[in-house]
Amino acid sequence: MIQPLYFGTAEKPLFGVYHAADVRTAKPMGAVVCPPFGHEYIQSYRALRNLAVQLARGGSHVLRFDYFGTGDSAGDGADASVEQWLEDIRVAIEELKDTTGLGRVSLIGLRVGAALAYLASGGRTDIDTLVLWDPVLRGKDFLERGSMVQSAWLKTRPQLRLSAADGASELIGFPVSAGLRRGFEEVDLSRTAAPSVRCCSLVMSEDDPEVSHWAARLESVGMALRCRHVPSANGVWNRVEAVHAAFLPEPELFQAVISEVFGDVP
């Protein structure tokens, strides 16, 4: 059963979809899905919906949602900020806990969503598992690579004109305000203390030495960490030819994320 809803405050309602755990397989588990940003959000929407459906069939409650200023949530893109999105994740966590009665939930994040999930976990004691799928390690790198992809993509559309100044305030169809840019530039997981979670899983579809190095450091400071590298032929991240293409993860990659969510739960 899925239940689309608006939750949060009357001033900043957030759109979400709650997937109730299948009663036949129900476990005392719940997960909040933190989506990507911009065109990656569009690309991966159906994939994350399918992920939630599978997780619910496997017995976990799931809440997917759109950050303020994105998707169907209230607000314009120009009003979005990283600070607001971290608050949105906190609101989503409380919403899932209230709906299910669970005391602890997991966070699943894809791309920028993975970075936000990691940051939002800091200081909390009610996050059981973090599943970080192709995480963005540094917001500055994400913006720079996205800008390069945008420039290369614009060259394939010679009729489009984007000045350098305008190019800094939009990223492949989505506004990036000065405030949002500042927020992204402050995101650096390699300089952020590890959150207190029972387990953290990294699922990587692309080889990223920096993320691997960061993972090694997390393990060295005692974090219970699992790493899964499942190369994907259908990857779309930072590929000019895949702008506006749907993200269709192969079954093996999809299953890796699902199994990391359920981990060693009996």
Added chain:
Amino acid sequence: MRERVQLFGKPSSLVGVISEPSQVDARERPAVILLNAGVIHRVGPNRLYVQIARAVAEAGFLALRLDGSGRGDSDVRPSTASFAEGDVKEIQDVMTYLAASRGVGTFVLMGICSGAALAFSIACADRRVAGIVGIEPYIYPTLGFHMRYYARRIFRAASWWNTLTGRNALGRRLLGGWRSAGGPLVDAEMAGATVGPQTVPRETVVQALRDLIARNLRLCMLFSGGGAGGVGVCNYRGQFVAAFPGVDFKDCLRVELIRDADHTFTLLSNQRRLLKTIREWMTATFPVETRETPRT
């Protein structure tokens, strides 16, 4: 303006979001339904459908953005009907629901690309459709289209090279003999830009348009400068009328060609132009009297 989730269908498997105007009795004006662009969910490419829905709601129209079966959050349709038939029937059922629950009598259907095509199919099947906003709808190439297409390439060295080396359709014909390359003189670039309507005989579409115009259905057709290489389905503003000779559009048609936009209006400046055009057309075509209406 306020937004609500709405489920449709039996079981309630279609997910939509309604944007409600705050000061107008929505029953007096057509409701807007935004139809999926390909497989992109109801927010639309670059969140365009959210922006359009909110813009027209601010202008006094109830707007629904909806995931058809198998898209976004909606389940796959358990039906033996073809995709085309099923998609049309689905939206007709949605219109019936809105008519019964909201008292809406007429509808304006909006869509990008395949969404525009679906809007046209539904309009042909259902007289409750009073208007269509087609963004990058399918269109037939005309003599004017071909002239402009090739004129652009006459002054490009790469085009001459491709012709002389047989890398394009014209080149293959010249090098291989006229009979060896049958079919229309369309290379891959152009074929990609004009896919769609060639499967429907033009005469069928002409008659359908005549029927729609006869019942005063209003059309707003919006085109961009195209996809890769700047090749679009429409490369001059008069192409839509020229593509359908024998159709007297009277005052029922508005066509805009935003040359410096791409197929999904990626740049924010083009999104703003698109929104402005749609909002202006809606308010001019279906004028609204704003008055205080008690909320029920």
